[in-house]
Amino acid sequence: MSHVNYEQIEYAVRLILEAIGEDPNREGLVDTPKRVAKMYAEVFAGLHEDPKEHFQTVFSEDHEELVLVKDIPFYSMCEHHLVPFFGVAHVAYIPREGKVTGLSKLARAVEAVARRPQLQERITATVADSIVEALDPHGVMVVVEAEHMCMTMRGVKKPGAKTVTTAVRGVFETDPNARAEVLSLIKA
Numbered sequence: 001m002s003h004v005n006y007e008q009i010e011y012a013v014r015l016i017l018e019a020i021g022e023d024p025n026r027e028g029l030v031d032t033p034k035r036v037a038k039m040y041a042e043v044f045a046g047l048h049e050d051p052k053e054h055f056q057t058v059f060s061e062d063h064e065e066l067v068l069v070k071d072i073p074f075y076s077m078c079e080h081h082l083v084p085f086f087g088v089a090h091v092a093y094i095p096r097e098g099k100v101t102g103l104s105k106l107a108r109a110v111e112a113v114a115r116r117p118q119l120q121e122r123i124t125a126t127v128a129d130s131i132v133e134a135l136d137p138h139g140v141m142v143v144v145e146a147e148h149m150c151m152t153m154r155g156v157k158k159p160g161a162k163t164v165t166t167a168v169r170g171v172f173e174t175d176p177n178a179r180a181e182v183l184s185l186i187k188a
């Protein structure tokens, strides 16, 4: 179910078009408010989603070694300017006592958290914390690399600049070798 108020977005977009000096009734723009409402419903669909819900698929597999899903593409919207930032997330964890989740669920959690007005740091930390809470693993490490359109197409205008954020929990906080292993696997 969508929590988005389509009519309100349509009304607001019409106002913005007027405010920039456009004619919202001209042919090319007449359906734009509707399209934008539909797009916002899609790109903000994760707002009321709890990423932990995705970790209900748990396999009792006796694997207490590193699991890394890397290069998970994501698109999000920066909460300051409501323009996209996008890149890849790498999610690593070390399961405890047979609590191994489905690999796709790590990507689903990234997707749920990215589809909100966001900060890159918050995506990184929320994904890590949701895995800790749901699976109680030995450790979690999340690395996110992204390009922010608010830094490329406007403002400081630095296309190509990449922001890298990390969140480490459990053994990754205390063991530099564990962190180094993940980083070398991400680079490999």
Ligand SMILES: Nc1nc2c(ncn2[C@@H]2O[C@H](COP(=O)(O)OP(=O)(O)OP(=O)(O)O)[C@@H](O)[C@H]2O)c(=O)[nH]1
Binding pocket: 078, 079, 080, 118, 119, 120, 121, 148, 150, 151, 154, 155, 156
């Ligand atoms: N920490 C953090 N900052 C972000 C993120 N996305 C965008 N920003 C920054 O948010 C800041 C907002 O700064 P403000 O000074 O309030 O807004 P502004 O005048 O539009 O800033 P400029 O982008 O420098 O033109 C900018 O420095 C953006 O680069 C993010 O995910 N994390």
Ligand SMILES: [Zn+2]
Binding pocket: 078, 079, 080, 081, 082, 083, 148, 150, 151
């Ligand atoms: Zn921004």
